[in-house]
Amino acid sequence: MANIATGYLSIGLDKNSELNKSAVDEIINNLENNNHFTYSGPDGFNAIFNKEDRILDLDFCGRWSCDSCWEWIENELSDAKDNKELNPEARTLLINSEIIGGSFEFGAPYKDRVTKKKGAKKLDIYYHSKLDSKWWEVLEIINAFNLNEGVSQNFGNGVEVTLCEKSDSEQYLFKIEGGVGGFIVLYDKSDKEDHPQPLFFCESGFGGELEELSIKEIIEGLESGDLEELDDFPESFHGTGELIYDLIGDSDDFFELEE
Numbered sequence: 001m002a003n004i005a006t007g008y009l010s011i012g013l014d015k016n017s018e019l020n021k022s023a024v025d026e027i028i029n030n031l032e033n034n035n036h037f038t039y040s041g042p043d044g045f046n047a048i049f050n051k052e053d054r055i056l057d058l059d060f061c062g063r064w065s066c067d068s069c070w071e072w073i074e075n076e077l078s079d080a081k082d083n084k085e086l087n088p089e090a091r092t093l094l095i096n097s098e099i100i101g102g103s104f105e106f107g108a109p110y111k112d113r114v115t116k117k118k119g120a121k122k123l124d125i126y127y128h129s130k131l132d133s134k135w136w137e138v139l140e141i142i143n144a145f146n147l148n149e150g151v152s153q154n155f156g157n158g159v160e161v162t163l164c165e166k167s168d169s170e171q172y173l174f175k176i177e178g179g180v181g182g183f184i185v186l187y188d189k190s191d192k193e194d195h196p197q198p199l200f201f202c203e204s205g206f207g208g209e210l211e212e213l214s215i216k217e218i219i220e221g222l223e224s225g226d227l228e229e230l231d232d233f234p235e236s237f238h239g240t241g242e243l244i245y246d247l248i249g250d251s252d253d254f255f256e257l258e259e
Contacts, residue, residue, distance in 0.1 A: 003108065004040045006059075007066035009101035013054040013093060014118065024049055024056060026090040031058065034085075036072050039063040058101075065110055066103035070123055073099075077121040095121060104249070107241035113255055126255035130248055131241075135176075135234040136187060136196040138244055141251075145172055145189065145196075157246040167215050172196070175211075177204055178246055180239030184211055186218055200227065201234050 011027075013019070028047045031037045037060040038045045044061035062069050076086050077095055084091065099116035109132035114123045130141065139145060142155050147163040154160050159178040166172045170189040176182050186200040200218050202210050213221070221227030234240070248254065 003064055003105055004044070005062040005065045005103050005105045005110065007037070007062055007069055007101065007103035008060070009056075009058040009099060009114075011056040011058070011094070012098040012100075013056065014096040015054050017096065019051070019054065020089055020093060021051075023087070023089040023093040026087055027056065027093070030085055030090075031060065034072070036062065036068045062103060065105070066112070069103070070114055070125055074122050077116075077123075079121065095119065099123065104245075106245060107239075109241065109244075111245070111249055125258040127258060128249065128254050129256045130251075130254040131244060133244065133248075134195075135185065135240070135244075136198070138247055139174065139187075139196075141248055144174065145187075155247050156250070159243055159246045161247075165215050171199070171215050171219075173215050173218070175204065176243065178239065178243045180242045181237075182239075182243075183234055183237050185234045186215060198233055201232055201237075203237060 013024075028049070032042065032045045032047065037058075040061040044059075046059040048057045049055075050057075060066075060069065072085075073094070075083060076091050086094070096118060097116070098118050099114065102111070102113040104111040109128075111128040111131060113126045115126075116123050130137070133141070139161070142161065144161050144163060147153060147161070149163055149166050152160050152162040157178075159176065162175040164173045164175055164184075172187045172189065174185050174187070176185070182204040184200070184202050184204065185198055187196040188199050189196045191197070200222065204211060210227075218227065237243075
């Protein structure tokens, strides 16, 4: 079975037109029986129509992503005459509506947002461009290298980043923890022509005394052979996708409009 993406839409109907409830029902009935929107089964689809506010809220699931859902909607909005599944009244309702929404697969480097203005016949689709970043990139994005030494700060959705120590030779020891666990990582930023290099990495809770070591003790241990050379990178941590998603997944700056 493919991975499941979670999608949502809020469709704001034109309040200046007479409400066509049968057209609303046509949209709901089609989508709840549409394979593009019900990949996880019928329990993964939910529709709530607020008649007073004229807003149709939809929750659904796609296969790997919700790209096929957006393609289906754009086909119904388009002037093309073939392969339509909605009746003309329901399509007109969609065209005259405003749409906002998006989709994501938690833990995977995928998240998007969609919008549509009243009268538009296509969606504007924005994809998150930074969810597959390396850890040093994420730490630079959140400005973690400039944290005060020994200070913990909560970022994103409950992820705590601590700059445990920094040295005069520009080595930075971090502890990163969230709902899926965390890890210790030591970066070297001394080479200004290259990105920060990971020197040491271990998972929180598994490192024991390793988690209490200072930068000096880690470097000495690596040089003496008492500590093993890095053969794993922090990106290999099992919860990397979830942590990065929680840290920067909601940042507006990283959503780029699809051309």
